[in-house]
Amino acid sequence: AGPLTKVTICKDREGKPKSFGFVCFKHPESVSYAIALLNGIRLYGRPINVQYRF
Numbered sequence: 001a002g003p004l005t006k007v008t009i010c011k012d013r014e015g016k017p018k019s020f021g022f023v024c025f026k027h028p029e030s031v032s033y034a035i036a037l038l039n040g041i042r043l044y045g046r047p048i049n050v051q052y053r054f
Contacts, residue, residue: 001037002030022053 006024009017025031031052039050 001025001034002027
């Protein structure tokens with residue numbers, strides 16, 4: 001979808017990954033493309049939800 005400038009995977013108190021994270025794109029136009037391309041696909045058997053957050 002485009003180059004990323006930051007990736008954050010949220011973890012619980014024990015350091016295990018939670019079921020969500022955040023990414024920042026280098027180019028703003030990559031955001032809508034990533035949502036259209038990735039929202040609803042299955043990752044490791046589970047559907048993912050891709051949303052825009054400011």
